[in-house]
Amino acid sequence: MRLRTKFNLVLILACVSGIIAATGLTYQAAKSNALQEIENEIAIIRANALAVRKYTSTGVKPLLSDGNDILFLPHTVPSFSAQTVFSYFSSSFPDYYYKEAALNPTNPDDLAEDWEADLINQLRADQSLDRISIIRETDAGRVFAVAFPFTITDPSCLDCHSDPSIAPAAMIDLYGSENGFGWEMGETIGAQIIYAPMALADKRAADLIVVIMLAIFVAFMVVIVLVNLMLSHIVLKPVAMMSEISEQVSMGDFSAPEYIKKGSDEISSLSTSFNRMRRSLDSAMKLLDD
Ligand code: HEC
Incomplete structure (x- = not known):
């Protein structure tokens, strides 16, 4: 296997494992x-x-409450207004x-579905929990759902939610x-x-991963191209030249010009030693010929 192929194989392996990691x-x-x-x-x-x-x-409640308990306006109930406001919000954000x-809700629309009842029961069982988060599959796709407990801490809630006999008559109506x-x-x-x-x-996370993979891929490509250029220039070309010359010299042909590689790296000192060896060989051959 050629030197360049070996180098490139190692680099490609590093690139693939880098991208995977x-x-x-x-x-x-x-x-x-x-x-x-x-x-x-x-x-x-x-x-x-x-x-x-x-x-x-x-x-709202202080303004709209009916002191005579004849008319009960759901608009004065926090739960009613929070959910009504949200229903308008969800027309823009249906997901x-x-x-x-x-x-056991006052308004049957608020009855917990099975999966909601499960969460409520978990919150009831462990009062120290301030929330439970789950990932759910719905018809519209995966959702991240969080349940925050409604615990009765204010005695005024019991005016309407404890016993029907003390609740406002208009509300019972x-x-x-x-x-x-x-x-x-x-x-x-x-x-x-x-x-x-x-x-x-999920899409944002996937996009980020693609961008990062691309960036790493481009960085590795630049490294591979640079290493190949350097390998060619510093090692492969000089070695090929020297091997060609030594091929000729070994056949007794000393006419080929000396190869001189400038610089102070190992290949330069190899070329210097190679030339010295060639000159010694040349004079030894001449001595023999004489
Ligand atoms: C004046 C009476 C009144 C008081 C006081 C009151 N609620 Fe309610 N509550 C209602 C009514 C009526 C509904 C149903 C509203 C609707 O139609 O959505 C309701 C609904 C709720 C709901 C939604 C589930 C259900 O029962 O439909 C929760 C949760 C709730 N109330 C909690 C509280 C808490 C907590 C307090 C005390 C801070 C409180 N309520 C005080 C009348 C009252």
Whole structure:
């Protein structure tokens, strides 16, 4: 196998293993970056929902509450406004999801689906958890879902969610007395469930990997071309010349010009020694001839 082929084989091997190693490492980093990005999106959606809830209870409720308990406006309920605002938001971003899911909800629309109930039950079982994150397959693709517990810490919640007899009559007229009652202080009754699509983040991670692979490939190509040029210029050409001359000299033909390679590297000193040897051989032959 020729020297150039050997060198190139080693370089190509290094290039392939470099690309494989870099891709593996980048994939891990890109994946955790993508998840981090989705978690940030979810944190923003949650902060917005909490802001709407707060605005409803501090800004809207005092203005719209009916002191005579004749009319009950759902618009004064934080959960109603947070979910209604989100339904408008999701007309622009249909892949995102927000739900205040409960095991025993006042509004049947808020009834937890099976997978949501699983998360709520896990949060109920371990009150120290401040969230549970999972990756789910949906019809629209993979999503990253996070459940944040709804735990009753404020006694005023029980005005409407403990016993139907103490809840506002106008609310019972609207929602009935069957659901959304019997909640207790300290109990985790449901969860804020939010999910965001993973498709965009997955694509960004894949794009990043392609860019990094290309960059490494180009860098290796430059190295391969440079090493080949240097190999040719510094080693292969001089060695080929010297081998051609020694071929002629070995056949007794001393007419070939001396090959002189300038410089201080090993090939230059080889060429100097080679010339010296050739001259000695030449004079030895002449002595013999005499
Ligand atoms: C004035 C009565 C009232 C009070 C006080 C109240 N809620 Fe509600 N809550 C409701 C009503 C009515 C709904 C259903 C709203 C709808 O139609 O979406 C609801 C819905 C909810 C939901 C969504 C699940 C479900 O039951 O449909 C959660 C979670 C919730 N409330 C938590 C709380 C918490 C926590 C507090 C205390 C900070 C609280 N609520 C205080 C009346 C009340």
